[in-house]
Amino acid sequence: MSVAGLGRAARDSVSGFPREFWWLWTSTLVNRLGAFVATFMVLYLTLERGYSASYAGLVAALHGLGGVVSSLGAGVMTDRLGRRPTMLIAQTSTAVSVAVLGFMVHPVAIAFVAFFVGMASSASRPAVQAMMADIVRPEDRVRAFSLNYWAINLGFAVSSAGAGFVAEYSYLVGFLGEATMTLLCALVVFMKVPESRPDPQGVRGRAAAGADEVRLMTVVRDRRFMSVVGLSFVTALIFQQGSVGLPVAMGADGFSSSDFGAAMAVNGVLIVVLQIPVTRFLQHRDPRRLLIVSALLAGYGFGLTAFAGSVALYALTICVWTVGEIISSPIQSSLVVRLSPVRGRGRYQGMYTMSWSASALIAPLMAGLVLDRFGAQWLWGACAVLGTGAALGYGLLMRNLPDERGAAAAADPVAESGPAVPVPGEGRVEESAAPAGPGSGSRPVSPAAR
Secondary structure, eight states, X not given: OOHHHHHHHHHHHHOXXXXXXXXXXXXXXXXXXXXXXXXXXXXXXXXXXXOOHHHHHHHHHHHHHHHHHHHHHHHHHHHHTOHHHHHHHHHHHHHHHHHHHTTOOSHHHHHHHHHHHXXXXXXXXXXXXXXXXXXXXXXXXXXXXXXXXXXXXXXXXXXXXXXXXXXHHOHHHHHHHHHHHHHHHHHHHHHHOOBOOSOHHHHHHHHHTTOOOOOHHHHHHOHHHHHHHHHHHHHHHHHHTTTTHHHHHHHHTTOOHHHHHXXXXXXXXXXXXXXXXXXXXXXXXXXXXXXHHHHHHHHHHHHGGGGOOSHHHHHHHHHHHHHHHHHHHHHHHHHHHHXXXXXXXXXXXXXXXXXXXXXXXXXXXXXXXXXHHTOHHHHHHHHHHHHHHHHHHHXXXXXXXXXXXXXXXXXOTTTOSSOEEEETTTTEEEEOOSOOOSOOOOOOOOSOOO
């Protein structure tokens, strides 16, 4: 392809989004540029504070548990209070708790605040994903979610490199830096991002008239959606092994932390380079086949790790499952929106977010148990089995899946009548019945914040 062709493809990939989407995208990038706690928590506790590895693992688990606890509550807040207030509360709480964590010394205090940081930092995800679904046209959501995932990984890659230098100077500066960036993220949302909850007055009116209200039990009873949540949990367990089982296995094989870092750098580079063009290529293809392929690439990508004996071979296996990750994230997020009624998007997104938070809690336990009792070969074999099972599950689940608009109309024929557009003078976004014009859109990124 010529340079002009590449430029045209790049413009097509980012064109057609509403202004609100780009401000939301900017807030995501700013937030991830400040990431520090999730990356350096264990090193901070063991090297800076001198605590044991087991205590550091406990704190990391409590951080993950906080995300599990807050996901459902944040989903309810997203539907009741609105997307924007939920994001502002979550981001402000995250900034305050991260700053406080940097000053904690007592082990009980550190564990308690880390749990609260996990709650606060995960609480904004259902709101962000619901807002993206509100403001982007159905046919453009895959591309939008892909762009958001790209921003997360770009921000993470930059912040990891910078935070490493900051940590050598002062961990406290790292904590305060993340708090500052999170407050800046909240400021962007406060100044530039309007509320997008679809027609809240109309929803209340229909509820008063006897329309079915979407509650958490409504989500739990939605067997098709809960099957998607279960399959999401399985695939997330696989992907989590990149940061949980892989470093331990490489260390046991005699490789250094720098070897692991060099191999894992392939993951970030591939996502930054390939996420947008791959999504552009796949966005109009059969999501059922794509999710099957992504599950198989994830499972067998990690399964191939059993045969890796050098950094180059480890990097090659990482390439395989990274392609599965690139495919899975936007397609799976779009599927969640497709199966969610408009007036219950927050609760549905909260349940979906919980599947990723739960995997972050369970994956370390799973990896430790299998590695200690059976060895790395069994862990990689289990990943292959889980990937095969997830692929079969997606194949059975997604038969006769309606398209974006058909699914939305079936879920909520009154609320989802067209793309979301800003309502002048009201500071929020409503669902409009205007026909969709040319352009593109996007979808919320996978809750698996890296």
